[in-house]
Structures are given as structure tokens and as C-alpha cells.
Amino acid sequence: MPVPEGTLLNGPHVVPSPRTVLAMGSEIHGSLLAEAAFDRLRHVASVDTSLHVRDFTRADPAVLADAEVLFTHWGAPLLTEEALRRMPRLRAVVHAAGSIKHHVTESVWKRGIAVSSAAAANALPVAEFTLAAILFANKRVLDTARAYAQAREQPALLPYFSGYGNYHRTVGIVGASRIGRRVVELLRPLDLDVLLYDPYLDRNDARALGVDLVGLDELVRRSHVVSIHAPELPETRHMFDARRLALLQDGATLINTARGSLVDTDALIERLVSGRVHAVLDVTEPDVLPAASPLYTLPNVLLTPHIAGSLGNELGRMTHWAVDEVRRYAQGLPFTYGVGPDELTRSA
Template sequence: MLVPEGTLLNSSDRSAGSLRPRTALAMGCEVHSSLIAEGALDPLQSVATVDISAHITDFAAVEPAQLAAVEVLFTHWGAPMLTEEALRRMPRLRAVVHAAGSIKHHVTESVWKRGIAVSSAAAANALPVAEFTLAAILFANKRVLDIARAYAHSREQPALLPYFTGYGNYHRTVGIVGASRIGRRVLELLRPLDLDVLLHDPYVDRDEARALGVELVDLDTLAGGSHVVSIHAPQLPETRHMFDKRRLALLRDGATLINTARGSLVDTDALTERLVSGRIHAVLDVTEPDVPPATSPLYSLPNVLLTPHIAGSLGNELGRMTHWAVDEVRRYARGLPFAYGVGPDELTRSA
């Protein structure tokens, strides 16, 4: 990796609009190629001294002199871990700007100890996940996949009224698990619709729930009372298998479980057993393991929509996260605080 020549000044020396911090890219090869092809990294050159054609996949493989001048690290999926050893190679590093969602895969305790500022484009990544979720909710209540399969099988107009009585989106109950960034965006998208919304989140009180326009309930009540349950909670030890065999049994007949969060939040074996029985439906963008075994029924069950983690930013949507991250570098260069800064305390409540 080559870092272009240029003047490096510490963030404390900055005056508004006058400096372009020495910046290096750290990300996987495939995402870097995609961003280059989309031209998403081009705007970064106007706010930082950076070679967008070069990227880091392994800090140990980079010449020490090239890392020593780096002030801002612009990261994405596949970024290597910022260990103490890696940080020793970057004594002037002042900020990590992540042009994607979760920073848990590369930001370590050493980053916080050194007082390095961190930003994430998680808020930008929340938008397509929420849009995917909205579509899944509306399709689930309308039983679009069921009707499509029936139509494909019969090759004639199905008898919709008698067969699909009870389906539809008028005052159906939707349960949202977690008022995260994504969960709150889903709530915003649901607000104009004629749906009844339940929320479970241990960090939300009744006044805040009222402001969000939802009814705050415990998780068992939400599971048993919703036609669609959508999970937007973080992956934490206490959330592992929050939908276990007992709680999955509470789901009403014909209910749909949507998981765009993390596969570990649902006991996959217990869910598969319920789905094989045909009692419930599922939209699964994440599973545990990430890729189910080739023999898993999830691939072929008619009551399951299984996708390979595509709800988040995909294709040109990566450009939106990158542009948000470029704006953060611009703010840093002007001596302004990050608009989407992340602190160590937030990691206990984020994906």
C-alpha cells in the first residue's frame, strides 16, 4: 500500500476548512473493488490526502513508514483488527471512520484507551434493512408468497376470498423486538399504515413508547399477540436464543417471524422444527450458522423466505454508507465532532 505524500497536521492544529488529514483505507479486497467501480470513494479525495486505489487488509504487511503518518483510518467490511500492535504502527492515528455498520469486528479496547475517535455509518445501513423489513411485513400479512405459489401451481385465477380470508394489512398486529436504529426506522415506516404495533425493549419506558406510537409489552406478550414479529435486537450474551423453543411455541398459528438482526438471537433448530410443522412462517436474512447446512429444510420449505444477509446495504447502497463516512472525515478535517460518533458504552447495546 502506498500513502501519497502530503503535510500531516495533528487534529489540534486544525482550522476550519483548511486541512486534509492523511488517510488510509482498510477493508477487504472485494468491497474495495466494488466501491472503486461505483466511484463511491472519489469524494474522499476532496476532503483527505488519500490514495483511494490502495487499501490495507493486513497492518503487519504494510511498511512501517507508510502507516506512521496515518491520521484517519477509513474502514469498511473486512478491515483488519486494530490491535495494540497495529496501533503502535500508527502513532498519529486520531480517528477511525467506518463506512459500514458494526465496528465490533475491528475496533478493540486499545482504540478506546488511546482516545481515538470512532464513527460508524450504521445509521445509513439501517435504512435498507428497515425498507427490507417493511416489505417483508407487508408481504407476510398479505400472504404474497403463498398466493404466488398457489397461482404458479394452479395456472388459473385462485379463489382468493374463501382461501385467503383473514389475511391482509388492516389492523394486523406487528411486534418489533428492539428499538435500535433499525427498529426505530421500521417504526417510522409503519406509522402511516393501519397496523397495530407492539414493542419490546428493556431500555424504553412507557413515555418514550407513547412518543413512538407503540404499545410497550414484555417479550412473551409480544410473541403471542403479533401476526408478524420482527427482530432488531443486538447480538449479546443475554440475547442469545431469545427466541428459544418455549418462546417460539408462543407464536400464534400462521404468524411470521422476521430476523434481519443476527442468527444467534433465534434457536435455529427449534425454529426449523416449528417451520417444518407448517404452523408458522419465517423471513430469515440471517441464521446460525451463517450458511445453513446443505441438508437444511430452510432452503426448500414453502413457508420460509431465506436470503443470504442481503437486507443491509447492497450494490450501490454501499455508496450511501461511504458518502456518510466521507462527510464524517470532512467534519473531522474542520475540527467538528462526528455526527455519528460511537463510544465504548454503546457497544453493549449495538449489533
Template structure:
């Protein structure tokens, strides 16, 4: 993993359980397999990884002849697990399900705030520094019988759907892999993407980053958002055409809650920083602070399962990666 996340996990005592379930030195950090102790690598059976992990390509695996498993204490493994890992039959686990929890919680808050026009009201109150007529301002707003469109029944998408159940909201879903029976079990109404976007008072993106999903929210799809609708993106910035989104936002007819962008950091002077109908955050929906400890505990649980000869509870395979982030 990267040095910064390693220091953070140590400071939070997130790794203190690991030596109890494995022969592990939590103070040891490998950031480059070529410069690591070759004798140590040669007898390593399990890699415990996190953000910033070096690539596990054929060269790296050649230095890890005893490697049997990779346990990732974070979300996607796409940044370091290569096809060579699957070819060698190495088991892989991810704490993506743990990382999905805070993203879903952030999304729930964004949905409820969007329908209530909380940010817009706060800006106006701060600007005027005086009470204003609430009933005219809130006409047509609120969280009763509003329609929420979920794009992607991913781990996060499914958790958002679950969190929305106690509220008086109608939930639509677009996911090409979810059939009518599964949608009924989830308690959502499945519709084509264009219809979900057109009917949603709030549309929240939870699709994976794949070649076929790049800029799926293009100018034509964004134009289908209803006047006053809010687009939420906590998935990947590449799923939205940033230029087309900014153009639509400039008209003032829609709102956006954007936690991920393409590029990862909008350039200085980007309208996303200043448009009044945008809440822009620097990728904070995922695990941060003490939420990192939860991911670490999930990963240590997986190491413990491996040590007892049990299969991973959160195993990842190549087929799953073709449809997930």
C-alpha cells in the first residue's frame, strides 16, 4: 500500500488484530516488489493490500512464488490485480462491501437534502441574513412521494435502495443485469435508462467504470433530466461528460451533487467550483477517518477465514470485475 495510508492505518490501530491471525509485521511496508527483501517475498503466502498497492504483474508474481491470496482492505482491486493473478489461481478478496456503506450513507443524505432544497435555502439565508417566506420558496419541494432514479444496482446502489425503504419515495432502477423478479425483490420499478433519467426528481449514479459506461451521461441524456432535478454522482467521474454537465448546469434548470469528476480534480477556474446549483466535494463519500478502520477489520476477518481454511466471504473473481468498479 502507499506510505500515507499505511501510516494512517497504524495511527488508527486498524491493523492491531492482524498479528493475532497471521504471522505478520504490521510495520513492514512494501511499495515496490523489486526493492523488497527477496527472501521475505519468497515465503509470503498472503498479501494485505490497500490504496497505492504496487502492480501485481507477472514480474511481481515471479518474486512471490508462495503467494496464495490477496486481501485488499479497500474497494476496487482493478488498480493492482492483473490477469496474471487469476491465471495463477490466486484467491482475491476485497473490502468493497465495507466501502460501499459510507458512500450509500452520503448518497442518502444528498437525496434527502436535494429534495428539501437544503443547500439552496442555506445559501439564501446566509446571503439575506433575514427570514423569508418559506411556503412560496418550498412550493413543489420536499420528500413526500418524490421519485428517485438509481442507475446501477451495484453494492452501493443496492445499499442506497435499502436505505430509502423507510421513506415515502418512489424508486426507479436502471441496470441491464437486473431482471423483473429481482427488481421486485429489491422493491424498485425497472425502467430503461432514458426513462429513469426523465422521471427522477433525483437521479443517482452507481454504475461501474467500464468501456461501455464512459460518458454514458452525455449531452442528450443530461437534457432528459426534468427541470429542477438533481444529478448525484458518487461513482466515477468518467461516467458523466463534464463539459455537457457544466453546460446544462449553467442554464440553472438542474442541480448536481458531484463527489467524483473527470479529471479527478477539476482545473482551477472550473465552473463546478462556483455554480450555485452545484455541491462539489473532493471524493469524500467513500471511507475516510474512522471508516478506514471498518475496511481494515473486514480484511482482517478475511485473513482469519483463510487461516482457518474457510473460503473468503468477500471473494472477487475476474468475471465480477468485468461488471463492477
């Protein structure tokens, strides 16, 4: 007898698949649908992947009432108490992206709903982007490319860039987050000296990571490249203010792939206009800068529109990780990447 799609086989036992509803923005839903990213989900859950919820108040009440698992992504509507009342059977929220702060509320924890996030999958491309930025910064790749374009002939690079390179340069990592730890792993085989600041980490943990644990001001003073991987919290707002930015040594590069609010934009611009430091900014405050912002045109700035995280076919990796979590839920197993309320006080 054939097994219906969405039914799990677990040895000799047939495991009933959980009723699952997609909740996300239309643009990301269409993109994942076009990439066939949901194909595996139909084999581990009872789900109509052609449908998605953007607003719980406008969704089919019967669909919500039957939902056991909510499969979310960017643009998921807020899970308020009222929304949860429409989903009395909801037992799990599986987020196929990074931060859950935009849709998971205190009401979810009060209901005892299990939550999972693919933040660990999203950490991989951010760390890769950061590694490239670090290596390019120390080699002064942008400066070299600009000099080459202006001269239209082979520039005399050796005397001009004699002070640069990646041999035993000091890299400061701010935050032992998933991304921060992955960056440390990627840097380990290289001839770089790595400093780390994280108020929640002790020296034994730092030793296990193979880095030197130092205070934040010391890290900023000593590093040729400073890369920010701390969460967005009230206490981290403008952690890089005018005073701390002034500690950057001449020629240093500040990389921010975390959140724009961690850096005082006006203070950073003032420091960059002086030409004494460089910056690689994938996030800013505000998220979209005013058209007149000098950050668009300063020669010592690489400005990108929040592309360090998953994009294009990398979205499929997060979806696959989330599908694996739905499978584990269906088999009665705990999530591999479960998230609890306490973790949100120290995560992005």
C-alpha cells in the first residue's frame, strides 16, 4: 500500500506528519517556491506549500485551527496572544531564517510552544563574508584597485603598501556569537593574531577557542581589523561611540555585519572623513542611509545593503535546516537548534 506524501517512515513504524502552515512574506515565499526549497517539507509534514499566511486575522480560520507547526520566514506576522488563540493546536514554531525577535512574543513562551531557528545556518555566509572582508582589508584591496584604475598602468605597489598584509596582523572579534565563533574558526589556519571580547565568556572558553580574551577598549586599540558580532540590545546601543572609535589605530578597519545601532553613525562618519580609518559596513543606522550620506562615496568605505547573510541559493540551506527540525519534531525528538526565552537576551 503506498504511503501518502507527508508521512514519515521510522523503521517499521509510520509516523504521522504534523499539520504545518507557512507564515512569511509573499516575496520570500515566492522565491523559495521558485527554488523548490519546500520540496522536502512536503515529505515530512502535512502542508500546502502553495499557501502562506501574511496576516493571522485574514487567514482561513480552519487552516489556523488545525495548525500544529508554524513554518516561518522573513515577514512572518507577529505571534500575539490573539493570533495564538486562532491556533489552539500549535505546538512548534520553526523559523527558516535567523532572528525570531520580529515575530515570537512572550505569549509563545507562556503557551509552552517549542521554537527553533536556522540562525546557525545563516551564520555561515555572514562569517564567510567577514573572512573575505578581513583579508581584503589587511591587503588594502580596495585601495589597490582604485590606484590601478586611476593610473591605468601597473602602480608601484611595493613601496605604497609596504605596511600592509595578513601576516600576523591582529584581528579583534567583538562577540562570541554563532557568527563570531565561526569567524574565529575560519581564521584559525591563518597567520593572524585573534583577540576576542565577550562579557559572557571566561578565559577557559577563550582558550578553547584559541583566542586571547581582552577588554573591549584594549581590543580596539590593538587590532588592525575590528569585526562586530554582538547582539542588538539596549546595553550594546552605540557601543562604538566617538570615544571608542577614537581608540582605533591609524589605518585600522571596522567591520560591522551585526546591527547598525551598535555604531554611532555620525561619530563613525567623522572618523572616516578624517581618512585615518576604514570601514566595511553591511548594516547601518538607519538601515537605509539618507541619499546625501558620505558613506556612499567615501573612498575608505565599503558599503553593502545587508547582503552578508543568506541570499540567493543560500536561502535554501536555511530552509533545509528548518525542514530537518520539522522532521525531528514529527519523530518526537527535541530540536537541534531550539531557542529559549533566556537566549533572546543575548542574541540578535
